[in-house]
Amino acid sequence: MAGGFSSQILDEIRSGVDMVELVGQSVNLKRAGENWKGLCPFHAEKTPSFTVNPKRGIFHCFGCGVGGDAFGFLMRQDRLAFPEAVRALAQRAGVELPTQRSPETDGKLEGLRRVMALAAQFYTDALWAHDGAKARAYVESRGVDLEVARRFGLGYAPEGWNALLSHMAKEGVSDAELVSAGLALPRQNAPGFYDRFRGRLLFPIRDPQARVVAFGGRAMGAEEPKYLNSPETPLYVKGQMLYALDVAREGMRQKNRAVVVEGYLDCLMAHQHGFTETVAALGTAFTAAQLALLRRYADEVVSVFDADAAGQKATSRLEEMLTDVMDLRNLGWSVSRTGSFEKAGYFPIKVAVLPEGHDPDSLLRAEGAQALQSRLDAARSILDFVLERALGEEDLTTPRGRSTAHARVALILSRVPNAEEATALAREAARKLGVDATQLWIEAQQLQGARARKGGQDRPAAPAGPTGSSQAWPAPSLSERDLLLMLLHTEEARTGLLPYLEEVQIVHPGLRAVLGALRRAPEGIAPEGLMAELPGEAERSLLAALLVEQREWSDIHIQVTELQKRYDIRRRKQRIRELSLAIAQAQATGDPAVASLQAELRSLQDQAQAVRGMVTGR
Numbered sequence: 001m002a003g004g005f006s007s008q009i010l011d012e013i014r015s016g017v018d019m020v021e022l023v024g025q026s027v028n029l030k031r032a033g034e035n036w037k038g039l040c041p042f043h044a045e046k047t048p049s050f051t052v053n054p055k056r057g058i059f060h061c062f063g064c065g066v067g068g069d070a071f072g073f074l075m076r077q078d079r080l081a082f083p084e085a086v087r088a089l090a091q092r093a094g095v096e097l098p099t100q101r102s103p104e105t106d107g108k109l110e111g112l113r114r115v116m117a118l119a120a121q122f123y124t125d126a127l128w129a130h131d132g133a134k135a136r137a138y139v140e141s142r143g144v145d146l147e148v149a150r151r152f153g154l155g156y157a158p159e160g161w162n163a164l165l166s167h168m169a170k171e172g173v174s175d176a177e178l179v180s181a182g183l184a185l186p187r188q189n190a191p192g193f194y195d196r197f198r199g200r201l202l203f204p205i206r207d208p209q210a211r212v213v214a215f216g217g218r219a220m221g222a223e224e225p226k227y228l229n230s231p232e233t234p235l236y237v238k239g240q241m242l243y244a245l246d247v248a249r250e251g252m253r254q255k256n257r258a259v260v261v262e263g264y265l266d267c268l269m270a271h272q273h274g275f276t277e278t279v280a281a282l283g284t285a286f287t288a289a290q291l292a293l294l295r296r297y298a299d300e301v302v303s304v305f306d307a308d309a310a311g312q313k314a315t316s317r318l319e320e321m322l323t324d325v326m327d328l329r330n331l332g333w334s335v336s337r338t339g340s341f342e343k344a345g346y347f348p349i350k351v352a353v354l355p356e357g358h359d360p361d362s363l364l365r366a367e368g369a370q371a372l373q374s375r376l377d378a379a380r381s382i383l384d385f386v387l388e389r390a391l392g393e394e395d396l397t398t399p400r401g402r403s404t405a406h407a408r409v410a411l412i413l414s415r416v417p418n419a420e421e422a423t424a425l426a427r428e429a430a431r432k433l434g435v436d437a438t439q440l441w442i443e444a445q446q447l448q449g450a451r452a453r454k455g456g457q458d459r460p461a462a463p464a465g466p467t468g469s470s471q472a473w474p475a476p477s478l479s480e481r482d483l484l485l486m487l488l489h490t491e492e493a494r495t496g497l498l499p500y501l502e503e504v505q506i507v508h509p510g511l512r513a514v515l516g517a518l519r520r521a522p523e524g525i526a527p528e529g530l531m532a533e534l535p536g537e538a539e540r541s542l543l544a545a546l547l548v549e550q551r552e553w554s555d556i557h558i559q560v561t562e563l564q565k566r567y568d569i570r571r572r573k574q575r576i577r578e579l580s581l582a583i584a585q586a587q588a589t590g591d592p593a594v595a596s597l598q599a600e601l602r603s604l605q606d607q608a609q610a611v612r613g614m615v616t617g618r
């Protein structure tokens with residue numbers, strides 16, 4: 001049993017999921033013999049070291065060392081808990097899960113999801129029902145095709161104080177559940193509750209699994225606030241999600257680009273005009289977590305800014321974003337040696353600025369797709385943009401302006417983790433400022449040092465490296481590794497050697513855990529089935545690494561026999577040591593058992609002699 005699921009059920013699900021198809025949704029995989037390879041979605045790399053073995057249903061990255069089975073992949077990619085991954089894959093594989101009591105928090109999340117799903121259905125029905133005519137008219141007046149409205153699952157919260165409350169009561173949802181889902185509020189001066197969303201057009205916000213987790217509600221008239229959003233709930237954490245991610249996934253993959261806009265309507269309009277790779281940031285700044293989400297689907301992000309916003313507060317916002325980005329260890333900036341950082345090698349983030357007075361919605365409606373396209377084409381690297389802003393906002397003709405600009409640029413540079421990139425940027429900025437690049441660079445270094453000493457969130461990011469607790473492990477010895485490989489890959493080694501093996505014989509902690517799982521596993525279980533039996537991420541990654549290794553096992557029988565002999569000798573030697581000790585003790589205490597112990601010892605020694613003779617061929 002793992003996470004409350006039986007190993008048979010997990011096996012059934014695992015074998016019903018095509019790993020290449022599952023991983024292939026977010027990683028471009030190419031066939032390489034028995035395996036498939038692609039760029040690792042979990043670390044930045046330029047040559048593919050991410051490997052999927054469809055036969056075993058596992059993945060492993062030779063670059064960062066992560067690995068596991070379908071459950072592990074989904075948990076890592078979509079940030080799911082194990083039971084959630086099991087449920088998602090069970091559905092995919094068409095395997096029915098036995099109904100059982102899930103752990104409390106898990107059950108609570110499931111309950112909230114059910115409430116959100118029911119509410120979403122209620123709101124959608126309301127939009128397309130007779131009474132939704134006003135809302136539909138509003139949607140059309142905003143230029144949104146009704147087909148697009150359907151695709152995005154728009155809804156309508158009817159007027160009145162308890163339309164949702166009374167509907168949900170019929171569904172058996174309690175008022176308290178609606179409150180914890182953020183859909184109802186307790187009355188201020190009287191007992192009872194009222195609907196949070198009333199007379200608004202609703203935009204459902206879905207998680208990467210396309211489950212509704214929150215709503216954004218837009219006023220259709222002059223009422224305030226213009227936008228009313230769900231509060232944070234256990235399902236919805238601000239800054240962790242992107243609006244329309246589930247709809248835009250495919251487009252992002254196809255175009256290998258993500259476009260990030262600010263508003264729901266901007267996003268809908270962009271899709272309607274063919275920019276199907278568009279998501280909305282659901283907030284003011286966009287966060288490292290959101291960038292990490294996008295990185296799974298595309299190699300480039302273009303953030304679209306209104307000219308006003310870009311003029312007024314974009315710089316500080318982008319500087320903030322920059323810090324966030326730098327905190328993501330694996331998202332590097334790549335700057336070519338010539339100092340032009342437009343052709344960044346991996347995950348460049350660009351900024352597209354719209355013409356004065358426009359947001360994407362109004363621009364598309366007024367001038368069509370081509371107008372947005374040309375702005376996207378003209379998008380510039382975020383660093384380039386931020387540096388230029390920092391320079392542009394100061395009056396460089398005055399000494400004071402120059403020194404402020406100088407300080408700001410040094411601060412921005414100090415956040416760039418890669419020395420080569422920072423040097424290139426320093427050169428560029430110094431040229432514009434008319435100062436010495438070396439001086440700027442030294443100041444940036446000093447600032448970086450000061451931040452590092454201060455510690456905390458704001459220190460420069462460490463270079464990319466392997467993640468997970470396996471970092472702490474030393475590399476296993478070759479002989480231990482080979483032994484486990486043989487056990488995992490051949491039935492003959494398992495039947496022949498497992499009876500001789502005990503965990504204590506293995507020094508490496510990870511391999512020891514794998515051996516333990518093998519020994520405890522029911523007979524005939526496929527090695528990939530051990531995944532769920534292992535205690536942690538690091539152990540599962542190690543198992544995946546061993547399972548993807550391809551090797552010929554032609555002389556397996558000889559190897560197994562040799563090892564059996566060796567283990568046999570080791571076991572006898574151990575027994576001889578034990579016997580010698582027991583004899584010494586028996587002699588000291590005058591125990592009559594001494595004679596029989598001595599007889600056993602002699603016979604063992606004789607046998608050992610014989611076996612040694614066989615082994616060495618004497």
Ligand SMILES: [Zn+2]
Binds near residue numbers: 040043062066
């Ligand atoms: Zn990797």
